[in-house]
Amino acid sequence: MSSNNTTIGSGTLKTAIVWAMSVALGGAAAQALAQKANESTAGEAQHIAATVCFACHGPGGVNDNPMFPNLAAQQPAYLENQLHAFREHKRAEPTAQHFMWGVASRDLDARLIAAMAHYFAEQPAAKGIPGDPKLVAEGNELFHKGDPKRGLPACASCHGPDAHGAGPFPRLAGQHKEYLLKQLHLIKDAIRNAPVMHGVADKLTDSEMVALATYLQSLN
Ligand code: HEC
Numbered sequence: 001m002s003s004n005n006t007t008i009g010s011g012t013l014k015t016a017i018v019w020a021m022s023v024a025l026g027g028a029a030a031q032a033l034a035q036k037a038n039e040s041t042a043g044e045a046q047h048i049a050a051t052v053c054f055a056c057h058g059p060g061g062v063n064d065n066p067m068f069p070n071l072a073a074q075q076p077a078y079l080e081n082q083l084h085a086f087r088e089h090k091r092a093e094p095t096a097q098h099f100m101w102g103v104a105s106r107d108l109d110a111r112l113i114a115a116m117a118h119y120f121a122e123q124p125a126a127k128g129i130p131g132d133p134k135l136v137a138e139g140n141e142l143f144h145k146g147d148p149k150r151g152l153p154a155c156a157s158c159h160g161p162d163a164h165g166a167g168p169f170p171r172l173a174g175q176h177k178e179y180l181l182k183q184l185h186l187i188k189d190a191i192r193n194a195p196v197m198h199g200v201a202d203k204l205t206d207s208e209m210v211a212l213a214t215y216l217q218s219l220n
């Protein structure tokens, strides 16, 4: 009886060991496969970046044509949101339609969008370009303090004290002045749909926008 028990016991133990090993090996194999898939998605994203995106946004997402926003060091969540918005035709200013709708729906899917966002977020940021010191000082003041009398919030409260952004709030530091100005006007005129920003852009005068964009372009 007792030897029988031992046999059953060791048999059960063996089964348990084989089962545990297969789970462990299966888990490792699955992990290796998942890692390989991630690596190949990252590779694919880099390939598309170099062969498609760099043509306009520049190598590593930095360029000197203000028509094309710098993408380097941008917040990954913001990049993902924008690429989905182009794909779903929700970001619909004319330049977005002409330049980004086709690329976003032809070359990208959700998996590649995530990898692409990760890739550009990791690239070294564009260097700031110094501007007229008077405008920089005015922009700096408005960016950090807003204007409570008019109900204008400090930009820094969402975009961060150094304008490096956070999550869905984009990095603005070192971005092209003309691009920033254009976006502020598009948002104010409700041509670009950016719900949280409308209440802010509505309150900005043209000269305040120039000061803010000059200040932001000067930052690293
Ligand atoms: C033919 C030129 C062109 C190509 C190629 C292109 N883009 Fe763009 N992209 C633009 C333009 C122009 C804008 C700005 C649209 C606007 O003014 O609103 C833009 C905007 C963006 C934005 C929004 C940036 C921001 O700060 O809001 C992202 C993100 C973006 N592009 C990613 C990509 C990616 C990723 C690729 C490659 C798959 C790519 N673009 C390829 C021209 C291009």
Ligand code: HEC
Pocket: 069, 081, 142, 143, 153, 154, 155, 156, 157, 158, 159, 168, 169, 170, 171, 172, 180, 183, 184, 193, 194, 195, 196, 197, 200, 204, 212
């Ligand atoms: C309450 C939060 C909030 C405040 C305050 C705020 N922003 Fe924004 N801003 C956002 C969000 C969110 C977006 C992204 C909108 C989207 O996803 O399209 C944005 C987008 C922008 C963009 C477009 C960037 C790009 O790459 O296309 C500019 C420019 C901008 N903000 C400037 C400012 C300035 C200047 C101020 C201060 C006067 C300011 N923002 C205050 C939340 C805020």
